[in-house]
Amino acid sequence: MKKGPPFLLAVLFFTAACATTRTATAPDPPVPPEPPRESPAANLAAGGTFSLFPELKSNAVNIATAPLRWEGSDWAKFGLGVAAVGGVVLLDKDFRRVVDRNSSGPLNDVARAVGPFGAEYSFGALGAFYLAGRFLKDDRARAVAEDGLVSSVLAAGVITPILKLAVGRRRPSQTESTFARGGGSSFPSGHATQAFAVASVIASHYESPWIQAAAYGLAGLVGLSRMEQGAHYASDVLAGALIGISVGKAVVRFHESERLRIAVMPSVSHRSFALGFSIQ
Numbered sequence: 022m023k024k025g026p027p028f029l030l031a032v033l034f035f036t037a038a039c040a041t042t043r044t045a046t047a048p049d050p051p052v053p054p055e056p057p058r059e060s061p062a063a064n065l066a067a068g069g070t071f072s073l074f075p076e077l078k079s080n081a082v083n084i085a086t087a088p089l090r091w092e093g094s095d096w097a098k099f100g101l102g103v104a105a106v107g108g109v110v111l112l113d114k115d116f117r118r119v120v121d122r123n124s125s126g127p128l129n130d131v132a133r134a135v136g137p138f139g140a141e142y143s144f145g146a147l148g149a150f151y152l153a154g155r156f157l158k159d160d161r162a163r164a165v166a167e168d169g170l171v172s173s174v175l176a177a178g179v180i181t182p183i184l185k186l187a188v189g190r191r192r193p194s195q196t197e198s199t200f201a202r203g204g205g206s207s208f209p210s211g212h213a214t215q216a217f218a219v220a221s222v223i224a225s226h227y228e229s230p231w232i233q234a235a236a237y238g239l240a241g242l243v244g245l246s247r248m249e250q251g252a253h254y255a256s257d258v259l260a261g262a263l264i265g266i267s268v269g270k271a272v273v274r275f276h277e278s279e280r281l282r283i284a285v286m287p288s289v290s291h292r293s294f295a296l297g298f299s300i301q
Contacts, residue, residue, distance in 0.1 A: 109256040113199040116255040132246035139212025139243040176268035177215040194251035209260035216240035217265030225273040
């Protein structure tokens with residue numbers, strides 16, 4: 022049977038009556054949004070506490086699986102780094118002669134003064150950043166302390182010792198041959214790894230060319246001091262520097278993605294639908 026205008030009028034009248042009845046009742050309560058997931062980095066940026074072990078676990082997984090996400094340019098950088106270290110290995114004896122020829126009392130004093138910045142002094146610097154961030158409410162300084170600590174533990178405390186054990190290269194003070202292996206711990210330099218990990222974190226957070234030059238310059242002096250003291254070859258220092266920089270920058274990028282994570286919070290009622298955004 023054909024439905025004519027009377028049927029359409031009846032439908033419209035029924036719809037209007039339902040709408041009138043609907044508006045007379047209390048509106049539906051909005052759907053509560055699901056709370057955004059807290060991350061350790063976001064918690065620290067908001068003034069919370071810092072838990073080292075969860076940070077180490079998440080960063081270690083991110084760094085270990087990074088090659089699975091690499092593109093062509095990333096593999097090219099990796100290959101260039103390996104080639105650079107391999108090339109310097111062939112020149113280690115020449116670099117060693119240059120360092121020995123220019124060794125002097127003042128250079129020894131400088132080496133002894135800057136060497137600890139690849140060890141205990143670096144943690145003192147990170148502690149200073151943490152205190153400045155906490156008591157001066159400086160989020161960037163606190164981020165340097167967090168990223169620097171995680172980078173130091175992963176780069177100088179995990180990756181470098183594993184490579185030392187696997188390679189077993191003997192130190193310059195132990196042998197005349199730059200290729201002697203077995204029972205050594207020369208490659209790569211742990212002091213250089215530590216110094217450049219902290220330097221790369223500082224340079225990543227502070228855009229000032231002076232701060233970046235000072236951070237990397239001091240790290241470079243740490244590497245030179247290890248060569249002057251007969252503890253490492255030039256290739257050891259270069260490999261440690263590349264490890265420290267790579268891990269430091271990776272940790273900073275990972276934490277920045279956590280700190281700047283955007284949480285979407287929907288709000289729905291019978292009359293409206295809205296989206297709220299929260300940047301952590």
